[in-house]
Amino acid sequence: MIRVFIADDQLLIRQGIRTLLEMDAEIVIAGEAEDGVEAIERVPDAEVDVLLLDVRMPKKSGVDVLRELSA
DSSP: OOEEEEEEOOOHHHHHHHHHHHSTTTEEEEESSSSHHHHHHHHHHOSSEEEEEOOSSSSSOOHHHHHHHHH
16 A cells, blocks of 8 residues: 655645555555645655656745655
8 A cells, every 4th residue: 555645735636646556456545745844744644655846836836845864
């Protein structure tokens, strides 16, 4: 089972990615966030294998999220 977390400020994009990924029985959506701050708060508890980040999000970018989570 592959646990994926999606962080993107556009709801339609998150829903589209979720729909495509859910077609594979081996993938589970572990969570979603609509901005970088929310992603930083939710990712540690989600036990994710893959983190899909939008590079340009409000409050904190995907790059900022990676920096903070890896620290």
